[in-house]
Amino acid sequence: MTTDLSTLTTAADRWDGMAKEFHKQETAYGKNVHGITLGPSWTGFSGDAAQKRLGITLKEFQKAQVEAKAIASLLRDAHTQFVDLRKKLESARDDAIAAGMKVSDQGLVSYDTGKLSPGDRQALAHDPDYQDSVRKSVASWQASIDQHVKDVGDADKDVEFALQTVVVDTDVTDGTLNGFNGKAQGDLSTYKAEEPPEDKAHTKTDGWQWHGKGTVTGPSAGASASGPKYGKEGSAKVFADLEHLTGKGTLSNGDLELSTVGDLEVGARASASGAMTDKGISGSVETSAGARALVEGRAEYGYLGGAYVRGTGFDGAEAQAGAGAGLDGLNAKAKAFAGAKAGVAGGGEVAGIGAGATAEGWAGAGAEAGVTFGKGDDGKFHIGAKVGVALGLGGAVGAEFTVDPHKVSAAASDAADAVGGAVDAVGDAASSLKDDFTSLL
Structure with a gap:
């Protein structure tokens, strides 16, 4: 720790x-x-x-x-x-x-x-x-x-x-x-x-390998607060969970990995946080009550690329507002919604550069807007936006582009090695041909 x-x-x-x-x-x-x-x-x-x-x-x-x-x-x-x-x-x-x-x-x-x-x-x-x-x-x-x-x-x-x-x-x-x-x-x-x-x-063991686990918690309730620490940084939250189920599994064979995750949460929570440190300033408040579900599937092949598809659902009420700015970028988001909504998202990545999109259908009343530009906690650079509105019926759409500098570097390194290998092969062939002609003379 x-x-x-x-x-x-x-x-x-x-x-x-x-x-x-x-x-x-x-x-x-x-x-x-x-x-x-x-x-x-x-x-x-x-x-x-x-x-x-x-x-x-x-x-x-x-x-x-x-x-x-x-x-x-x-x-x-x-x-x-x-x-x-x-x-x-x-x-x-x-x-x-x-x-x-x-x-x-x-x-x-x-x-x-x-x-x-x-x-x-x-x-x-x-x-x-x-x-x-x-x-x-x-x-x-x-x-x-x-x-x-x-x-x-x-x-x-x-x-x-x-x-x-x-x-x-x-x-x-x-x-x-x-x-x-x-x-x-x-x-x-x-x-x-x-x-x-x-x-x-x-290398990984030959053949398909399966790993999976799941957890079930609840009912539970509580509250917590921390800070200020690490400069001026603090947070507080209160929650009450009736049930929380999670499960995930991974099927792999060499560099190929197929994974799935599911999550179902029923309860209510509220939180607030703020920070002013050498990394920047940020603050957010959030509250929600209802049932929330997610299921996602992914397919990845090493750092070369992969694809994902995700489905989400929510029934209840929620509100959120937050913003942050620092050396790694900026983000801002605000939303308020009451009703039910379902969404689907998908995207892919090739050699560290990814793109994704999401679409949601809403039955209720609310609005949402958000933008992200900068480096996230996962080490990737994110550029994305999402907007939505409903009054009775409506929905939301969003898109995001990501760049993983380490995967991009690895792909570039392999490409350079391939080019270098080809150059070496040409050089060896030319040298061998020169020696053959020399021996004939």
Whole structure:
């Protein structure tokens, strides 16, 4: 909870810098050392031998860049994943406290009797049903906290395994037995900690693999407040959930991953937050009551691209207003609605550049408008807008464009490697042809 995760992105920047330095050395070596073997003054067996041996070293400089960039990408993926998992753990802890629990620094959940009224204290001491409900509630929140902690631990193992495996030279035909890994991948999903350490192929298990889980919580209610902290930053919320069901599953085969998620929530909540820090200023207020549902399916193939389709539904009343501006961009949103609405959204991504659209049908009264421009918590750059209005019947439409700089970089790197490989092949062919003509003369 207290780890400075920014050190991961700092390290990633240093690894990108290392790749640039390897590129400088590749250029110098290719010109001043390996380049000597390509001229007309060195022919025969010694020239052939030198060209092959020095060519191996030249390719090692190229593979070193691939490996360094992959490590940088893995570190950024790890940062994004750990930030998200820690936020979920913090949210679960805050929700447990809002529901009347105490959570120790070691993650131990207990019932907070300090907030009980005299009547509740009496019931806790003498009412078996009340005692049983308390035990079940504590056990439920403890299981939630434990699962979030386990998720962080599992992610940590995956990152450790990835960093150990990405440096293994898997090509036994490249002239080196323990060189740089020219096939290094910068996507954490490529590596699975469940594989035995002696398996140096560092690829996913062949065949289709399925993973899934679901949770059911409620009824529950509570309130929480925090701040000011980290400059001038604070938030408050109150909630009452009748039922909250979530489920998700993933079917994968190599780089191909198919996933689905479903979420159903019935209850009411209100929240307010504001911040004025070195990253910018922001503020929002939100309230809603009713039933909300979501189902989504995705198909992705590594960093090359993917597509998604999502369906949503809402029946109740909601209102929201918020805005923010900072170094990473700006956003603003306002909406108020009472009634029922259903929507569908879809989009796709190719090599880190994505586009999506959404459409909703409304039966009720309300209006909505929002705009986003800048970098989001997922590390992507978002440009989007949404507008809607209804008085009886109506709807909303929206669109968004995203750019994932790390996926764009990975795709560009592979493209450059492909071009470089083609150039090397042409150069080798030309050199071989030159030697053939020389031997004939």
